[in-house]
Amino acid sequence: MTNTALLAMDLQNAMVGRVEDDAYLPRVVRAVDAARKAGVPVLHVVVGFREGHPDKHPRNKAFGALPDGAFTPGDPNAAIHPDLDPRPGEPVITKKRVSAFAGSDLDLVLRSRGIDHLVLAGIATSGVVLSTLRQAADLDFQITVLADGCADADPEVHRVLTEKVFPRQADVVTVDAWTRTLTEA
Structure with a gap:
């Protein structure tokens, strides 16, 4: 599974x-x-x-109204x-928008490592997971979503995405199912 990587996304204290x-x-800790x-x-x-937030725009509904100093x-x-602290050698990719690819060097890091299969976990299902999945699909990555490794403030949105939208891509x-495949490999 050396061409596979787990993306642990937006698992920040906030x-x-x-x-x-x-x-x-x-x-999520079990998956990691x-x-x-x-x-x-x-x-x-x-x-x-x-x-000083020179890299956020006031028109951006997700980030434009952040208070000074937030996410700096x-x-x-x-x-x-802290339960998910990166270990030495585990890259921390900083993104500037919702998708893990937006304003980051994620694609460069993945391609440099020969990774073509992404396993996604994170908060929120309707935010970073959805946006990253869509962009990764357009970039021709193979994608696995850990449904219960994702969370959303709206359980119905989470359900619809994981049961109806995500399986298309x-x-x-x-x-548990994914970790079993790792031990069987």
Whole structure:
């Protein structure tokens, strides 16, 4: 599975703190641990801006109204949740918009490593997961979505995306099903 990578997306303190499912974070940690054990690269994707926010636009509904200092290097809410701290050699990709590809060097890092299969987990299903899946599909990546490794504030939106929309462009599986494939390989 050396051509596969797990993208752990927007698992920052601010986002993880909003997830109501207490079992969510332990599931994602299980997926990350299983990937590491199987030698599948883990890439951490975070949203981040420069001090003073020169890289956000006021017309952007998602990010334009962020308060000063939000998601900058000194913001503790922008840090990756400590249960998922990157290990040495695990890239942290900083994106500037919703998709993991937007304003980042993700595509360069993936192609430099020969990765052509992405496994997606993150917050929110209707945000980073949807946007990254769509762009990855357009870039001809093979995609797997860990349905219960994704979370959204709206459970119905999560359900519709994972059951009806994502299967058009990705394999959609549970964390347990995916981790079993790693031990069988």
